[in-house]
Amino acid sequence: MDRFKQTFSSKKWLAIALATLALGIALSLVSTAFLTFSNIQSVLVQASVTAIMAVGMTFIILTGGIDISMGAILFFTSSLFAKIMVETGSYSMAFTAAIGCACLLGAVNGLLVVRFKIIPLITTLATYTMYRGMAIHLTGAQNIPVPREMGFLGNGKLMGIPVPILLLAIVFVLGLYLLNKTRFGLYVKAIGNSEQSARETNLPVNWVTILVYVIGGLTTGIAALILLARVGGLQSGIGIGIEFTVIAAVVLGGTKLSGGSGTIVGSVIGAVFLVLIDNGLNLLNASPYIYDIVKGVVLLAAVIIDKVSFERQAKHLLEQKALRIKSTSGVA
């Protein structure tokens, strides 16, 4: 039992994996339409946009930061892509500009956080407003269609696998590698544990911090292209607010908002879990208005469960201390 507890707490993503599995089983019992190949595939495709962004967000949150400008980066990147496509028709130019720009906007976030040491929440709140404004300014708040071939990114298949799922797989594997196999990955977690210790240990704190925001921008750029392809064109305000779904996925996946501990696997499963809730409510013919209520309650429940188990641990430690004091005799 102890052993089980240990694995369970050290691999926090197991909790969300089990919850997802349980929800999946429940849904397949309720509706025969759930456990079909096409439905599962469509769940994954739907989850791909948030899941890809969640990979980037995990890096940021692991350092103890947060990026709430992701939705605005998505909006601006897709605007830029659509605009360049309309004006030049050059795919290569549009792709390069969009991805490059996404990284750049992320880098700006990182630079601001590092240079001025303003808390990331406020920094990215400001850049969120700024980036959104830039996007509206760029497009004049128009809807811009993208060429039909673009749909390949959103709905096409390669070797029988939907392209968004392939892209998610690539981002997922790269993310895993970066976090678990490289120096950078270890530094990310170290900074989230204690930025001060990381500085005292002489780790390249500033570089790493800037880089995680760049990764956040990059994943958002990729997600932007998929979303644009799936929707078929730029709609004003696309992606705005998506960062909260992304953060929810990361938190559900067991990553601590204070940084230092968390996994990419958890975040991706978290994103899938959120889509499963939508999917399930849809299969149950629930009113579309309650979707957000349910997701909010689930998120709250996850955070409360986490908090309660943490407090139980803390109390246990205190009780041990009390016992230790009691056992040492007070007689001199």
Place this chain on the structure above:
Amino acid sequence: MPDLQAAPILSVKNLRKSFSGKTVVDDVSFDVYPGEIVALVGENGAGKSTTKNMLCGLLQPSSGEIFVAGAPVTQIKGLEHGISAVHQELSLFQSLSVAENMCITDLPGAKANVDWKQADRVAQEQLDFLGIEIDTKASVESLGAGKQQVVEIAKALLHADKLLILDEPTTSLTAPEREKLFVIMDRLREKGVAIIFISHFMDEVYRMSDKFIVLRDGKQVGNGYLKNVPRSKLEEMMVGRTIAESSIDIGIPTDVEAVRVQSLSSYDFHDVSFKVNKGEILGIAGLMGAGRTEVVESLFGIRKSEGEIYIHGQRVNKVSIAAMKKLGLCYVTEDRRGKGLFGIRPVKENISAADILRFVSRRIKGFGFRGESVEAQKIVKKMNVAIPHIDSQVNNLSGGNQQKVMLGRWLATQPNICILDEPTKGVDIGAKFDIHNMIAALAKSGVAVIIVSSDLPELLEVSHRITIMRTGHMVGEFQRDQFDSVKIISLAASSAFEQAH
């Protein structure tokens, strides 16, 4: 055994450090040979930390000579010279594994492809060297305090293995954990590693060390081989005087009970009982972590505890801050920046804060403040706070003036039981004198005073009675006419180990 044939690993002569003209450490001279354990002892504020920081290279000495392996250097470079320190606050990354923590500054393999197996091996070898079994893949937060300490030592030795500085390594350890640490220290000694061992615990110092250095008020007052010096002599060197000659008249306590605590227990202390009469000053002595602050915070209702508390003979059934304030208690915290003052608010508001209802204007119900400035002005004058204006920001004041503001805030509530936690921590001599006089005046006016202080001379000076806490227990008490600083220190600093023998 110390190898005296070899050149000393480190040798310092007349090391001095001053900050903006004020000398904090002076005249430190000693040699450390391979395989030697040197104890660095002294009371709180004697200059141990500054000395430690100079020895591990965090601070550059203002003057003096340093020789590393016989060669003169101007400043110690930890890594280069093989000197590392384990500080009192551990610097490990809690959620990372043992191996990750130990190797983080020097990861094996390529940048983009770390060789974790090799890292595990390096960590394992180092832990084997220390003779301790720890799973290198376990996360640090899953280990107890003792093992965390060992990981920190292993990490330090990985990069600098000639001289290790251990700063109070045993304060957070249990008795068995401590024994394991000592085994490791002995092992290091055998391997020729020298250790500078900073400790409050005299029995540990005598058990582990070959030599000693005593600091007092920033000056080295003695060094040499420990076996030639009895413990009482060493303690006398630390304290400087055996009996306090008080210059302050603290009056004579009445025999009317003001506060009585009976069998108070909590997570941090066990079965604590004491009482204080009106006009009496009770000093609570002890080391950091002995549970003193926790006891007084429980008395004031900040922490939960079990047991009985009587104020003016009446049992208090529901202990809360509000109830205690109503009964005339006040508590001045040791952490004035963190818990006491509102740093960016003016002095005026900081003074009125504890008794704010008195100033709420009644003319328009609950709106506006009256008399706040006048009252604040009065208190500033009474407390002798040197500030340009009562609207000055508290953050800009000196430590002494901040402390006076905080005291003034609570004295404005006209308490009849006053709890002061480290009332002169980080204040200058002048302010200290003022505060001591004020405490004496309080007692003479019939207020019961409880003072928690790590500054023993201070307690000797202003207390009628001193009670001593150690690891959550009250372990002794002295009346003013029996005050004996050596005995008090020795009571406070004996460890659980010593009791067992």
